[in-house]
Amino acid sequence: MGSTNSTLSKIPNVEELMRETGFSPAHIVRLYDRFESLDKEKTGHLRPEDFGAINRLAMNPIGDRIIGAFFSSGQDTVDFHSFVRILAHFRPAENNRPRDPSLPEPVNSRISKLKFAFQLYDLDKDGKISRAELLQVLRSMMEMQVTEEQLESIADRTIQEADLDRDDAISFEEFRKVPLGDTLTLTQQRVASK
Amino acid sequence: MDGRCTHAVLLLLCLGSCLSLTPPAQPFVRQEKASGLGSNSSKGGLSLDVPMALRVFSVDYYHVQAPFEIVLWIMLASLAKLGFHWSGRLPAVVPESCLLIMVGLLVGGVIYGVRHSAPPTLSADAFFLFLLPPIVLDAGYFLPGKLFFENLGTILWYAVLGTLWNVLGIGVCLYGVCLLASGSLGDVSLLHCLLFSSLIAAVDPVAVLSVFQEIHVNEQLHILVFGESLLNDAVTVVLYKLFESFLRLPVVTGVDVLLGGCRVLGVGLGGLGVGLFFGLVAALTSRFTSRAQVIAPLFVFLYSYLSYLTSEMLHLSGIMAIVTCAVTMKQYVEANLSERSNTSIQYFLKMWSSVSETLIFIFLGVSTIQDVHMWSWAFVCSTLLLCLLWRATGVILLTAVVNKVRRNVVTFRDQFIIAYGGLRGAICFSLVFLIDDFPKKRLFITTTIVVILFTVFVQGMTIKPLVELLEVKRRKRNLPTVSEEIHSRLLDHLLAGIEDVVGYWGQHYWKDKFEQFNQRYLCRFLIREERQARSSIVRVYQELERRDERADEEHITQLDSNLLSSLLSSMLFNSPCLFSHFLF
Numbered sequence: 001m002g003s004t005n006s007t008l009s010k011i012p013n014v015e016e017l018m019r020e021t022g023f024s025p026a027h028i029v030r031l032y033d034r035f036e037s038l039d040k041e042k043t044g045h046l047r048p049e050d051f052g053a054i055n056r057l058a059m060n061p062i063g064d065r066i067i068g069a070f071f072s073s074g075q076d077t078v079d080f081h082s083f084v085r086i087l088a089h090f091r092p093a094e095n096n097r098p099r100d101p102s103l104p105e106p107v108n109s110r111i112s113k114l115k116f117a118f119q120l121y122d123l124d125k126d127g128k129i130s131r132a133e134l135l136q137v138l139r140s141m142m143e144m145q146v147t148e149e150q151l152e153s154i155a156d157r158t159i160q161e162a163d164l165d166r167d168d169a170i171s172f173e174e175f176r177k178v179p180l181g182d183t184l185t186l187t188q189q190r191v192a193s194k
Numbered sequence: 195m196d197g198r199c200t201h202a203v204l205l206l207l208c209l210g211s212c213l214s215l216t217p218p219a220q221p222f223v224r225q226e227k228a229s230g231l232g233s234n235s236s237k238g239g240l241s242l243d244v245p246m247a248l249r250v251f252s253v254d255y256y257h258v259q260a261p262f263e264i265v266l267w268i269m270l271a272s273l274a275k276l277g278f279h280w281s282g283r284l285p286a287v288v289p290e291s292c293l294l295i296m297v298g299l300l301v302g303g304v305i306y307g308v309r310h311s312a313p314p315t316l317s318a319d320a321f322f323l324f325l326l327p328p329i330v331l332d333a334g335y336f337l338p339g340k341l342f343f344e345n346l347g348t349i350l351w352y353a354v355l356g357t358l359w360n361v362l363g364i365g366v367c368l369y370g371v372c373l374l375a376s377g378s379l380g381d382v383s384l385l386h387c388l389l390f391s392s393l394i395a396a397v398d399p400v401a402v403l404s405v406f407q408e409i410h411v412n413e414q415l416h417i418l419v420f421g422e423s424l425l426n427d428a429v430t431v432v433l434y435k436l437f438e439s440f441l442r443l444p445v446v447t448g449v450d451v452l453l454g455g456c457r458v459l460g461v462g463l464g465g466l467g468v469g470l471f472f473g474l475v476a477a478l479t480s481r482f483t484s485r486a487q488v489i490a491p492l493f494v495f496l497y498s499y500l501s502y503l504t505s506e507m508l509h510l511s512g513i514m515a516i517v518t519c520a521v522t523m524k525q526y527v528e529a530n531l532s533e534r535s536n537t538s539i540q541y542f543l544k545m546w547s548s549v550s551e552t553l554i555f556i557f558l559g560v561s562t563i564q565d566v567h568m569w570s571w572a573f574v575c576s577t578l579l580l581c582l583l584w585r586a587t588g589v590i591l592l593t594a595v596v597n598k599v600r601r602n603v604v605t606f607r608d609q610f611i612i613a614y615g616g617l618r619g620a621i622c623f624s625l626v627f628l629i630d631d632f633p634k635k636r637l638f639i640t641t642t643i644v645v646i647l648f649t650v651f652v653q654g655m656t657i658k659p660l661v662e663l664l665e666v667k668r669r670k671r672n673l674p675t676v677s678e679e680i681h682s683r684l685l686d687h688l689l690a691g692i693e694d695v696v697g698y699w700g701q702h703y704w705k706d707k708f709e710q711f712n713q714r715y716l717c718r719f720l721i722r723e724e725r726q727a728r729s730s731i732v733r734v735y736q737e738l739e740r741r742d743e744r745a746d747e748e749h750i751t752q753l754d755s756n757l758l759s760s761l762l763s764s765m766l767f768n769s770p771c772l773f774s775h776f777l778f
Binding site: 037054063066117120178 | 710
């Protein structure tokens with residue numbers, strides 16, 4: 001389509017980007033439009049304030065962490081390529097293709113997604129979620145619903161459940177082992193089986 | 195229920211141990227109940243007072259006949275269920291439903307032998323008004339909400355389109371068969387075939403529940419089959435009533451068909467609306483029950499049943515109403531009520547639905563023994579084949595379309611189980627009895643019974659080995675942990691945030707929006723002051739802490755040498771404190 005091609009031609013190195021991230025041309029164009037609408041001053045870069053202008057993101061309990069994840073250490077601007085690379089983590093994974101183990105891990109595989117989530121906890125990037133970091137996450141997610149004591153006991157319990165090597169912190173390997181996606185909350189558990 | 199037969203059998207036992215001299219020959223002879231004081235009932239000229247000496251014992255069966263027989267049937271059902279669980283290896287191989295039907299067949303046979311005429315049948319009213327609601331309420335109350343809503347689109351797709359496909363396909367093909375075999379089946383019209391197919395095509399929630407209970411497939415598959423069986427009620431009800439009213443109309447026009455289509459929507463949404471209304475009212479009522487905690491569980495049952503009855507009264511889908519009511523009120527009621535009340539609700543629901551289910555299957559068995567059978571090889575066999583065929587093709591076609599939009603693809607193995615798990619049950623049975631009488635009605639009844647027995651026995655018994663053979667993904671039996679809950683909440687927030695960045699109003703956007711609305715308005719209105727705003731993480735944590743406490747308490751009471759107290763406290767798992775008070 002004419003408009004797609006014209007937009008694509010505005011983006012430098014777009015083929016490489018598509019190959020690296022796996023997004024289709026239509027997706028890239030959509031993301032570029034979104035990028036431009038966020039970039040109010042048309043600098044070609046996004047700053048944390050531009051993200052903060054998204055109202056709903058501001059209300060998200062971990063909104064600031066998500067914004068932080070876009071800006072890898074040191075930088076305070078995000079260009080379009082980095083923007084798309086981060087979002088590529090969230091493309092649906094293709095499970096059916098047999099993977100060639102010699103190729104690098106695709107950016108949207110389950111492991112990559114888990115690594116991304118892990119980084120949201122591990123703000124100081126030491127590879128482990130310490131008790132203090134966990135407390136911070138819990139505090140931001142549960143805000144004013146619980147007392148400080150309860151927060152501490154919940155954090156203790158979480159570490160107790162997940163920490164297998166008893167170093168009082170959750171490493172990425174231990175984080176991976178937590179079964180996700182099949183969670184049944186307790187209110188659904190059957191009291192007595194028939 | 196016609197009780198004369200059971201009366202005969204059981205009275206024999208009573209009389210054997212009774213010292214009464216006069217057998218109750220006619221209902222109009224009232225015996226004087228001797229209460230030891232020689233009370234001479236001066237009830238006017240109603241009874242034929244045969245002058246007799248003061249009786250020490252006498253039997254007045256007719257006074258208690260109705261409740262007595264009901265209790266005896268329930269007792270029979272429960273003892274059968276008990277016996278089933280004690281019968282060694284049998285439960286692993288044969289699903290409970292099959293055994294209960296066989297017991298019913300046996301009892302029906304015995305009654306037929308004694309009485310030489312048909313045993314009592316399952317009356318449609320008793321089924322729809324008393325036996326079905328507890329099961330559906332139980333199912334709705336324990337429905338895994340999150341999973342259900344995530345898969346709602348797919349479930350509706352299967353329920354509405356799948357049922358329509360089945361009904362039309364089976365109906366038209368059956369009509370073709372009737373035309374081919376016009377010698378014996380010539381007087382079955384197209385509308386009759388469509389009416390029949392509308393009741394036979396629907397998957398039955400009771401049968402599905404009882405069989406899938408025991409095979410533990412992965413939750414997604416379970417919710418797809420089960421959700422479909424619940425939601426297709428709206429379509430079935432409308433189509434059945436539609437074809438029934440078409441049969442009574444002299445001429446059917448296109449407008450009528452169009453109106454019928456609108457009615458599907460109306461019935462479904464109407465049932466939903468009624469359920470929502472009663473659910474919210476129930477939640478509100480539960481807010482004020484803190485001073486009368488003992489009757490709090492009663493409100494849950496009353497409001498749910500009321501929603502069912504109201505929608506049945508308005509010819510809407512009762513099943514949808516009661517499921518919606520249960521799903522709506524659950525989170526608010528659980529927050530408002532004490533732990534003991536919540537436990538009582540759960541236990542009562544389980545108990546009632548269990549009794550209902552058992553009774554339904556036994557009566558299915560008993561009602562099979564009848565005088566009214568009419569057999570036709572062509573009709574019966576073709577119905578069976580068509581049911582299987584159309585269901586299989588329907589599932590394959592629909593899944594092919596829906597997989598393009600779904601995140602978690604429905605695999606071929608899952609599809610096979612969905613198609614194979616389409617069991618028919620007591621709903622078809624009751625509906626077929628309600629058809630207006632016409633020459634081939636008996637044929638329909640016989641065919642329905644055959645289809646039900648086939649699906650429950652053949653499909654029910656073989657589905658477990660097939661699941662193992664095909665290595666269908668099974669349910670993971672993990673205990674929930676706080677870490678899981680925290681991580682999944684974080685992921686929810688993360689995905690919602692990413693959707694905001696991209697500017698995409700996806701599933702998580704709507705979920706988030708609903709959660710906010712819920713927290714801001716509904717919870718504040720419907721939940722008690724001091725119980726407000728419990729994050730799911732906190733709930734999971736508190737539940738786990740409670741379990742640990744109970745485990746500790748159990749340990750302590752079991753260390754005590756009193757065997758009885760430890761037995762009791764382990765039976766009533768949730769309230770050992772109550773009993774230990776009584777015993778120490």
